[in-house]
Amino acid sequence: xxxxxxxxxxxxxxxxxxxxxxxxxxxxxxxxxxxxxxxxxxxxxxxxxxxxxxxxxxxxxxxxxxxxxxxxxxxxxxxxxxxxxxxxxxxxxxxxxxxxxxxxxxxxxxxxxx
Amino acid sequence: xxxxxxxxxxxxxxxxxxxxxxxxxxxxxxxxxxxxxxxxxxxxxxxxxxxxxxxxxxxxxxxxxxxxxxxxxxxxxxxxxxxxxxxxxxxxxxxxxxxxxxxxxxxxxxxxxxx
Numbered sequence: 024x025x026x027x028x029x030x031x032x033x034x035x036x037x038x039x040x041x042x043x044x045x046x047x048x049x050x051x052x053x054x055x056x057x058x059x060x061x062x063x064x065x066x067x068x069x070x071x072x073x074x075x076x077x078x079x080x081x082x083x084x085x086x087x088x089x090x091x092x093x094x095x096x097x098x099x100x101x102x103x104x105x106x107x108x109x110x111x112x113x114x115x116x117x118x119x120x121x122x123x124x125x126x127x128x129x130x131x132x133x134x135x136x137x
Numbered sequence: 138x139x140x141x142x143x144x145x146x147x148x149x150x151x152x153x154x155x156x157x158x159x160x161x162x163x164x165x166x167x168x169x170x171x172x173x174x175x176x177x178x179x180x181x182x183x184x185x186x187x188x189x190x191x192x193x194x195x196x197x198x199x200x201x202x203x204x205x206x207x208x209x210x211x212x213x214x215x216x217x218x219x220x221x222x223x224x225x226x227x228x229x230x231x232x233x234x235x236x237x238x239x240x241x242x243x244x245x246x247x248x249x250x251x252x
Binding site for chain 1: 140141168170179180181182191194196217228230238241242243244245246
């Protein structure tokens with residue numbers, strides 16, 4: 024079965040420190056990979072995506088993600104966390120052949136402490 | 138510009154009643170999606186529209202759930218004979234094109250509570 028795993032329910036990091044939110048997937052073929060963020064009382068917002076090409080993708084608000092095909096991972100990173108980065112982060116995967124379903128991970132709550 | 142809007146923002150209903158949830162996508166967006174987000178869970182795909190047709194209904198959990206889209210715009214998700222397990226936040230998203238590599242723009246959701 025196709026699935027997306029975000030192994031950490033919560034990540035705590037101090038402001039100014041680097042952060043990593045992990046995502047691994049089990050989807051056949053070469054899927055498209057996305058990160059979305061959900062701030063309190065706001066809808067999900069797109070952060071970045073990997074389609075093809077360079078394995079390091081840069082997105083909004085200083086976030087980036089590294090695609091690793093051999094490990095089927097797409098970890099979200101930021102060199103220096105801000106308190107305002109505190110939110111719920113979702114990894115999502117879409118197949119590039121057959122079907123239109125987007126598979127979301129369960130989400131990881133990021134807390135950035137001042 | 139205007140984003141995806143959903144109404145109502147909150148809906149409380151009694152078990153066995155029917156409910157209709159509305160989604161207004163971003164103008165001109167061809168693709169429209171419905172998801173369900175239960176407490177502590179990720180987003181569960183329900184249905185995908187391409188224009189007014191729904192080539193992927195694979196996520197609808199039962200025949201009590203149905204959805205339609207008219208004029209390539211507004212979509213309605215209907216849940217008949219609601220059950221307590223239907224309680225969740227229902228999210229709508231739209232995308233300007235129908236390709237699988239396009240990001241989705243999400244609405245604020247409708248929180249459904251079935252008593």
